[in-house]
Amino acid sequence: MTTPQKIYKTEAIVLKHFAFGEADYLLTLYTPNAGRLKAVAKGARRVKSKLGGHIEPLMRTSFLITRGYNLDTINQAEVLEGHRSVREDLDRLSIAIYMMELVDAMTPEGQSNYPIYRLLTETMRSLADDDSQLLLSYFQLRLLGYSGFMPELYNCVECASLLEEGHHRFAPDQGGSLCNSCHPFNVPVIPLSVDTLKVLRFLQKEEYTGRVERLHLEQGTLLELERLLETMLRHVLDREIKGSRFRNQVAHGMNWESTPTLTEIDVKG
């Protein structure tokens, strides 16, 4: 019989923290080999804690963790990437917070998914000098894909026939695009323009660095992309993404009383 190791080393991205007990933090980490897990950082809220600045959300940190009966405890932590330029810019920060929430919501605890770890690490790096909507769309689509929800973009999800040219529709509940002749009853659909469809296919295939980042898209296409992916994510998660509201408040003016959220715009058939 083998006993599991009591102490393990891992690097991880801190997805979120939660004040816990007198001066502790309960951290949610995303690790390359064990997926999402939780661990306690004892005394981390004290000014002189040696863990303090190493375990803030968004950081990529190297950890030494002791396995516990209920909760694992962090012994040592040293930050690898602090993402200072993201933390010091409100627009980038709001996008990063949103990305952390998405990963937290989309991934099951303790299930390894290295592509998601890599995606998160690389997107955080790109975010340092690129806060475009396109980067976020790329992240959202890839995250959906790596979680097993990659939208179908070549065939009709209803009749399986190859999509022909023209304006199509996207059915988030069905997980993909519909051809011109299929009109399933009582299924919410979003219009899908040829441009958006092409961009989505491109995002599906190509890496962000060097390829996707060179695309220049019209505002209308970007907006369509944003709405489509947000709706798809909301459908998969079956709940509101809280960070999306803050991101809108930051991105679309600071007047929070009249900020329209994507959810308020109805999905029309």
Added chain:
Amino acid sequence: MTYDFLPSVAAPLARVIQEFHKLPGIGPKSAQRLAYYLIRMPADEAHSLAESILAVKEKVIFCGVCQNITEISPCYLCSHESRDRSRICVVEEPLDVLSLERTQSYKGLYHVLHGVISPASGIGPENLKIRELLERLKDNSVYEIILATNPSLEGESTAMYVHRLLSPLVSRVTRLARGLPVGSDLEYADEVTLSRALEGRQEV
């Protein structure tokens, strides 16, 4: 937790145990111990305890100016003549005011937000006392806003958000410096803190 199934516990005692159990950090055993202690307590002390709990609920209000917890509005700090009215220090919680007052090096006014922006917990700017802060700036008597939220992710986002809202309205918006705490060790300092400490270095 109910004690209905325990007829051996007198009903008033069971009730007090239940009430204690609602407090943060009080488990079933501590609740029982506290309740039994109350029984042995002198009657006047018990009265004073009960009365103080009621008083804290009835008399404590939010200051109409700084939103701090107070008995009178405007509060002691807001109405004190010697305070510098051209500076407002923005903090997260009422306890932060106490910490800053303890330094005895700040003579301006405060504004308590009662929380921080925390998208993950669903707390947005509309849930904080930011609107009240904007109201205070209308008469143009404020020269400086000092953002003294915690240097955590939530505190930073709140500071940046408030800064963006206020910068057109106030001539000076500052943020508390970030650096090494007294008595700490460079070995354990993180890169963000250390690089900021380097940038903010001063002549000795």
